[in-house]
Amino acid sequence: MAAKEAETVASISCSGHGRAFLDGLVVNGKPICECNACFAGPDCSDFLPECVVDADSGDPTFLEPFWEQHAASSAIVVAGWHRMSYEFNDGSLISEELKTHIRQVHALVGNAVTDGRFIIFGAGATQLLNAAVHALSPKGAASPAKVVASTPYYPVYKEQTEFLKSEDYEFSGDTLLWKMSGLDSSSHSQSQNIVEFVTSPNNPDGELKKAVVGGPFVKTIHDLAYYWPHFTAIPAPADEDLMIFTLSKLTGHAGSRFGWAIIKDEVVYQRMLTYMSLSTYGVSRETQLRVLKLLKVVIEGKGREMEVETGSDWMRGETLQVDLRFLGPKVALEAELGSWRPNEAMEAEIKSWRPSEALEAEIRPSEALEAEIGSWRPNEAMEAEIGS
Amino acid sequence: MAAKEAETVASISCSGHGRAFLDGLVVNGKPICECNACFAGPDCSDFLPECVVDADSGDPTFLEPFWEQHAASSAIVVAGWHRMSYEFNDGSLISEELKTHIRQVHALVGNAVTDGRFIIFGAGATQLLNAAVHALSPKGAASPAKVVASTPYYPVYKEQTEFLKSEDYEFSGDTLLWKMSGLDSSSHSQSQNIVEFVTSPNNPDGELKKAVVGGPFVKTIHDLAYYWPHFTAIPAPADEDLMIFTLSKLTGHAGSRFGWAIIKDEVVYQRMLTYMSLSTYGVSRETQLRVLKLLKVVIEGKGREMEVETGSDWMRGETLQVDLRFLGPKVALEAELGSWRPNEAMEAEIKSWRPSEALEAEIRPSEALEAEIGSWRPNEAMEAEIGS
Numbered sequence: 124m125a126a127k128e129a130e131t132v133a134s135i136s137c138s139g140h141g142r143a144f145l146d147g148l149v150v151n152g153k154p155i156c157e158c159n160a161c162f163a164g165p166d167c168s169d170f171l172p173e174c175v176v177d178a179d180s181g182d183p184t185f186l187e188p189f190w191e192q193h194a195a196s197s198a199i200v201v202a203g204w205h206r207m208s209y210e211f212n213d214g215s216l217i218s219e220e221l222k223t224h225i226r227q228v229h230a231l232v233g234n235a236v237t238d239g240r241f242i243i244f245g246a247g248a249t250q251l252l253n254a255a256v257h258a259l260s261p262k263g264a265a266s267p268a269k270v271v272a273s274t275p276y277y278p279v280y281k282e283q284t285e286f287l288k289s290e291d292y293e294f295s296g297d298t299l300l301w302k303m304s305g306l307d308s309s310s311h312s313q314s315q316n317i318v319e320f321v322t323s324p325n326n327p328d329g330e331l332k333k334a335v336v337g338g339p340f341v342k343t344i345h346d347l348a349y350y351w352p353h354f355t356a357i358p359a360p361a362d363e364d365l366m367i368f369t370l371s372k373l374t375g376h377a378g379s380r381f382g383w384a385i386i387k388d389e390v391v392y393q394r395m396l397t398y399m400s401l402s403t404y405g406v407s408r409e410t411q412l413r414v415l416k417l418l419k420v421v422i423e424g425k426g427r428e429m430e431v432e433t434g435s436d437w438m439r440g441e442t443l444q445v446d447l448r449f450l451g452p453k454v455a456l457e458a459e460l461g462s463w464r465p466n467e468a469m470e471a472e473i474k475s476w477r478p479s480e481a482l483e484a485e486i487r488p489s490e491a492l493e494a495e496i497g498s499w500r501p502n503e504a505m506e507a508e509i510g511s
Numbered sequence: 512m513a514a515k516e517a518e519t520v521a522s523i524s525c526s527g528h529g530r531a532f533l534d535g536l537v538v539n540g541k542p543i544c545e546c547n548a549c550f551a552g553p554d555c556s557d558f559l560p561e562c563v564v565d566a567d568s569g570d571p572t573f574l575e576p577f578w579e580q581h582a583a584s585s586a587i588v589v590a591g592w593h594r595m596s597y598e599f600n601d602g603s604l605i606s607e608e609l610k611t612h613i614r615q616v617h618a619l620v621g622n623a624v625t626d627g628r629f630i631i632f633g634a635g636a637t638q639l640l641n642a643a644v645h646a647l648s649p650k651g652a653a654s655p656a657k658v659v660a661s662t663p664y665y666p667v668y669k670e671q672t673e674f675l676k677s678e679d680y681e682f683s684g685d686t687l688l689w690k691m692s693g694l695d696s697s698s699h700s701q702s703q704n705i706v707e708f709v710t711s712p713n714n715p716d717g718e719l720k721k722a723v724v725g726g727p728f729v730k731t732i733h734d735l736a737y738y739w740p741h742f743t744a745i746p747a748p749a750d751e752d753l754m755i756f757t758l759s760k761l762t763g764h765a766g767s768r769f770g771w772a773i774i775k776d777e778v779v780y781q782r783m784l785t786y787m788s789l790s791t792y793g794v795s796r797e798t799q800l801r802v803l804k805l806l807k808v809v810i811e812g813k814g815r816e817m818e819v820e821t822g823s824d825w826m827r828g829e830t831l832q833v834d835l836r837f838l839g840p841k842v843a844l845e846a847e848l849g850s851w852r853p854n855e856a857m858e859a860e861i862k863s864w865r866p867s868e869a870l871e872a873e874i875r876p877s878e879a880l881e882a883e884i885g886s887w888r889p890n891e892a893m894e895a896e897i898g899s
Contacts, residue, residue, distance in 0.1 A: 124583055125586040125587050125804075126513075126514050129588035146594075146609065146799060147608065148607060148608060149608065182596050182598075183595070190592040190595070191591075193591055194592065195512055196512060196591075197592075198588055198591055199517075199533070199589050200516070200587070201586060201589065201801055202517060202578075202585070202586050203579075203582055203586055203804075203808070204575055205532065206532060207571070207574070207763050207764050208765060209766060210766075219536060220537065221534065246790075246791035246792075246795070247792055249790070249791055250791045279789070283789045287675075287790070288677060288678065290678060371597070376595050377595060377597040378594040378596055378598075378795070378796035379796060379797060380791055380793065380795045380796075381795070397674065398674070401637070401667070401670055401674045401675065402634075402637070402638060402641070402671075403633075403634035403637055403638045404635055404637045406768070406795075407634070407766070407767050407795045407797070408768075409767060409795070409797045409798050411534060412533055415533075415534050417591065
């Protein structure tokens with residue numbers, strides 16, 4: 124019955140510009156099409172000419188075609204009796220099998236050291252960011268730890284830290300102030316507890332960043348969400364004290380709310396475990412089951428070409444330097460428009476359509492970006508790897 | 512392929528004292544049995560005679576047999592491309608279909624008013640508890656809101672509130688102090704912001720509780736996790752300002768980490784939405800899909816007998832007054848032991864086994880409980896319903 128339902132919903136035609144889901148709104152007994160941005164109608168065949176796509180949502184929908192092509196190997200069946208208990212059989216909230224597969228993916232890609240490191244799961248990088256801030260801020264210090272990041276930074280750092288503010292930490296904006304204080308060795312700020320977010324490649328500008336605030340009381344959180352070969356070159360495995368990764372940017376499953384942290388220090392690891400336990404009592408078991416299956420597909424694809432519609436060779440080999448601001452619906456939309464054919468009624472309307480100046484400016488890559496893409500060459504290490 | 516894997520894993524025999532899972536540890540190419548408490552061995556057939564079951568875990572495993580009996584109708588298939596986006600198509604993090612079905616379950620059971628109320632999802636009641644404390648504590652007040660509960664209370668209230676402490680709230684223990692202050696109308700405490708947890712039926716003692724602290728600055732969080740007919744009689748639909756329910760205690764799926772809050776005030780609802788957004792960016796989409804399926808089974812079962820191994824007529828009709836401390840592994844173990852037959856090699860060993868005095872005392876219902884069970888009769892309203 125479950126398989127039949129899934130097949131039925133997969134067979135509902137939404138003109139290639141939308142999708143019906145098992146848990147979508149039901150009209151006349153079957154789920155209706157949910158249309159992509161700029162499309163409408165019962166089967167998503169109506170193009171909305173005045174539509175402007177929100178390019179900033181960061182939705183990694185450009186990976187959807189990959190999972191459509193691997194539909195059979197990436198599906199899971201969840202039985203009604205699957206993992207009903209609060210804990211796994213070993214008393215933990217974390218699947219050992221999934222942890223093993225995460226280590227395998229990092230070993231395959233070469234983007235992070237996991238040997239001898241602790242691994243913890245969270246509901247997306249989102250939950251892990253605050254868990255890390257919480258764990259790295261000393262309890263009962265004279266003043267709260269200052270949480271900082273280099274501008275421009277991912278706005279959630281500020282929003283989340285301020286919203287969930289505690290006696291032990293507070294968001295303090297840009298790193299610049301603390302770099303300058305650090306130069307002055309007589310300053311009291313030398314003893315200030317600081318937690319620095321380091322995002323590499325950075326969101327929103329794609330820059331490979333390093334920690335900039337130094338001193339004995341500075342802890343770092345390396346947000347490596349985009350440190351995968353489909354976003355950037357991987358010169359060496361990262362080996363930082365606390366590294367955060369997210370499924371959203373690896374496989375594109377943002378809706379699954381799954382991320383993991385790789386941690387060197389056992390005390391920090393234990394504090395983050397306590398946070399997870401008291402915040403949500405771990406990550407949903409059906410999510411852990413699904414992520415395991417998705418990572419198996421990624422691992423099995425080793426050495427195979429994993430072409431997705433961006434034209435990037437996904438996961439290894441030749442990489443595509445992507446301006447992160449241009450990922451998301453816009454890429455998906457462009458890919459779609461490439462293969463999409465209007466029916467006769469719409470053709471006339473489309474032929475007369477011209478992008479507005481504002482839209483054209485937005486879609487066109489900047490000169491700086493064009494120059495960068497034009498001049499990009501793989502480095503020697505990568506060339507050797509590609510050759511082999 | 513997904514269906515075949517699921518069938519294979521379901522067919523692995525663990526002697527009725529354990530289970531193999533799709534994401535279990537793999538030995539020689541197949542998942543191994545994970546044994547229930549007090550059983551061991553490759554197929555869980557070894558009984559551990561010195562074993563003492565932890566009766567306090569609260570794991571609702573007594574509902575597992577129900578889902579085994581409804582395996583076909585309760586399974587889901589999750590396609591690799593299912594709901595990859597950060598948001599649902601309407602921009603929210605919450606499935607409208609699932610919300611509709613939650614309202615239907617409450618209407619069917621008659622345990623909560625949902626008409627005209629806001630509904631929000633969380634990763635179990637756990638996440639919603641702190642979201643509610645956060646939302647009900649005024650920002651920037653002269654002193655933090657005092658978070659209180661009547662002893663004996665669910666220990667997570669204290670542990671969570673203290674661990675995630677903020678400038679805006681702090682855990683202050685028992686309600687008694689504030690009841691007494693309330694009597695003294697000249698007291699400054701009249702203007703104190705208070706958030707009271709009301710748990711009904713109470714965990715751990717099963718008592719039907721009411722809010723006890725009164726005053727213009729008192730907000731309540733009604734934790735109604737156990738307000739279902741398989742735990743207690745339902746005299747009337749609850750209609751409190753902020754009510755929290757959890758899937759764990761409705762269907763037994765504690766591992767899914769899914770709960771919901773029913774909220775009267777829109778401002779409180781919006782604050783809790785913000786909390787969910789900045790804490791985890793909503794609840795995993797595969798979890799929402801699975802919960803929808805489980806609730807459909809519950810709703811379809813309306814009027815049918817849903818016998819589970821506790822002997823309770825689940826969901827409606829005759830209810831079983833259960834001492835909450837005795838739920839969980841102990842009930843499951845007793846049910847199991849009832850149908851379990853030893854092989855010859857073990858029989859001799861078992862025949863010579865006697866429970867230790869400590870174990871015997873623990874298993875035996877208290878005199879108070881026995882008297883209560885012996886004297887329990889359905890009330891008139893329930894008798895009429897059963898008769899029909």
